[in-house]
Amino acid sequence: MLPKFSRWLVSLIIVGGLFLGGCTSQEVASQSSENTSTTTPISVTQANNPQMNNLPRLEGKATVVMVVKGSPITIELDGTNAPVTAGNFVDLVQRGVYDGSVFHRVEKSPQPFVVQGGDPQSKDPNFRGQLGTGGFIDPETKQPRNIxxxxKPKGADTPVYSKTFESARISQPPELDHKRGAVAMARSMFPDSASSQFYFALSDINFLDGNYAVFGYVTQGMDVVDKIERGDKIESAKVTQGAENLKK
Incomplete structure (x- = not known):
């Protein structure tokens, strides 16, 4: 067991590593909405959340194979418990957003934590800005896509949207937790700011449960994930099963 100080330091490093840089007016509005709510929310549905109307959804399971350093990483995506988050990821894979991008953050000490990638800016070898600040820009609307x-709380019928479990006053654990091999979305301090950046959990990091959205798990190739270093490239990412479950 880690000493209290070390545990606090570990938490600080991980949470800081998952935050994205910058914010938009949409994100500020989201933060304001979360901070002013004082009642336990009902899960938001697509019908009463306009932000979700045009987002892809995964209705069921899908499998993605990501190749890094010539070796495959197999990811099973759970659209049953995270339909919007998994659907967004599958859609971005099909668009080729991750092909050629690099892992810009790797946290392995003082113990294995996370590997983070998915910033489209990392595909440009001439980019000189700060990686970890970019997201997917929809080519049709020319606007950023945030989800x-x-x-989803364990035993619930539907997920909770736009709120952490703490702000929603939910005490039960999530259906999809941050165990080793979890795949989840990185975001800024504002709940609705995730876009394309994701991370692999290198160990059980359950203190993030209820704060970040897990949407799948590595089923094969975790040894490949363990060896990822900063700057390593995603050579390809392909949907190998369940593509028919993506609804746009």
Whole structure:
């Protein structure tokens, strides 16, 4: 067991590593909405959340194979418990958003934590800005695509959107937790700011449960994930099963 100081330091490093840089007016509005709510929310549905109307959804399971350093990483995506988050990821994989991008943050000490990638800016070898600040820009609308924070409490019928479990006053654990091999979305301090950046959990980091959206797990190739270093490239990412479950 880690000493209290070390545990606090570990938490600080991980949470800081998952935050994205910058914010938009949409994100500020999201933060304001979360901070002013004082009642336990009902899960938001697509019908009463306009932000979700045009987002892809995964209705069921899908499998993605990501190749890094010539070796495959197999990810099973759970659209049953995280339909919007998993659907967004599958859609971005099909668009080729991750092909050629690099892992810009790797946290392995003082113990294994996370590997984070998915910033489209990292595909440009001439980019000189700060990686970890970019997201997917929809080529049709020319606007950033952000998805709401989506976490389903264990035993619930539907996920809770746009709120952490703490702000929603939810005490039960999520259906999808941060065990080793979890795949989840990185975001800024504002709940509805996730876009394309994601991370692999290198160990059980359950103190993030209820704050970040897990949407799948590595089923094969965790040894490949363990060896990822900063700057390593995603050579390819392909949907190998369940593509028919993506609804746009």
């Amino acid at each position: 709401p924070l989506e976490i």
